[in-house]
Amino acid sequence: MDHPAAHSSPPRRARDAVLAVALAGALLIVVGGGSIRGQGEEMRPGLQRDVVVAIGEPAGWVADRLPFDDAVHEATAFLSPDEDLGGGRGFAGRGEGGVPPVRAADFGRAPAPSLPRPPRRLRTLLATGDSLVAPLDAELARRLAGDGVRTVRDAHVGTGLSKSELLDWGKLSRRQAASVDPDAVVVFIGANDGFDMTTASGRTVVCCGTAWAVEYAQRARAMMDVYRRRGAGAVYWLTVPMPRGRRAEVARVVNRALRVAAAPYRRDVRIVDLAARFTPGERYRDALRVGGRRRVVREPDGIHLNALGAELAADAVLAALRRDFR
Numbered sequence: 001m002d003h004p005a006a007h008s009s010p011p012r013r014a015r016d017a018v019l020a021v022a023l024a025g026a027l028l029i030v031v032g033g034g035s036i037r038g039q040g041e042e043m044r045p046g047l048q049r050d051v052v053v054a055i056g057e058p059a060g061w062v063a064d065r066l067p068f069d070d071a072v073h074e075a076t077a078f079l080s081p082d083e084d085l086g087g088g089r090g091f092a093g094r095g096e097g098g099v100p101p102v103r104a105a106d107f108g109r110a111p112a113p114s115l116p117r118p119p120r121r122l123r124t125l126l127a128t129g130d131s132l133v134a135p136l137d138a139e140l141a142r143r144l145a146g147d148g149v150r151t152v153r154d155a156h157v158g159t160g161l162s163k164s165e166l167l168d169w170g171k172l173s174r175r176q177a178a179s180v181d182p183d184a185v186v187v188f189i190g191a192n193d194g195f196d197m198t199t200a201s202g203r204t205v206v207c208c209g210t211a212w213a214v215e216y217a218q219r220a221r222a223m224m225d226v227y228r229r230r231g232a233g234a235v236y237w238l239t240v241p242m243p244r245g246r247r248a249e250v251a252r253v254v255n256r257a258l259r260v261a262a263a264p265y266r267r268d269v270r271i272v273d274l275a276a277r278f279t280p281g282e283r284y285r286d287a288l289r290v291g292g293r294r295r296v297v298r299e300p301d302g303i304h305l306n307a308l309g310a311e312l313a314a315d316a317v318l319a320a321l322r323r324d325f326r
Helices: 014-041 047-064 068-075 104-108 136-145 169-180 210-231 248-261 274-278 307-324
Strands: 124-129 150-155 184-188 234-238 269-272 287-290 293-296
Touching: 104 210, 104 248, 124 136, 124 169, 136 150, 136 184, 136 307, 150 169, 169 210, 184 210, 184 307, 210 234, 210 248, 234 307, 269 307, 274 307, 287 307
Parallel strands: 124 150, 124 184, 184 234, 234 269
Antiparallel strands: 287 293
């Protein structure tokens, strides 16, 4: 016999389910479209990222023009215990507190050779940067694990030194140095740079002229000083292999700025020249001769290193580490 309760609710139809999903999707776009876009920007290159970005860009555009996204963020801010690392003010006061200011004339000088460090044991390594640092960070962790080295991997995809509103590397570098206390820091960043920057005096500088290069070098120098921890740590900052297309000009300026930035810290900061390794002559190439034959070392996006490229980059980083650490 049929139980009366079985007929107490109206029957559900497929159209109702479709309508419910559509309403949920519309609500998500209205209150969280920016989050979808941000999540897509932080994913590794590939089909899944392309799909999320394709949805997230228009969703973010809609959310930017409505007040609900900000309201939800403010209402739920108490749920996130993380320190505020955005705002673009982390580099304020640079040039003070022992960090020498960068001058335009510094770009016309040949870089001085690095100075040796007293040999010591490597216990903790921090590998950080934007999407460029993956999968290099995993390769370094795998190779160093047998030597008892603790590797802390802290990639922040979609960020950059010239892109400080969502994540400010001036703030983040200080938090990393304090929380990780690393003996060595490997930094690989620059895939997303090229944005306008505001100097300490309030002037806006546009990529990629001399003023922009000076500001970029000043920001990198401030981070280098934080990571070296008054000589207690060593910094290994990797140059950016030339990307394919128009972004190559940004990479050229970034790499020159890094060499200028490291000039005062010849004992503690090493510039590991991956640009010369992967793109000699500052010319993009997706394959190199490895083991007697040509092998692809770049991802299809023309920016990132693939797994083999990460292995070659790890060789260069470990060679630099071995010169300073037991």
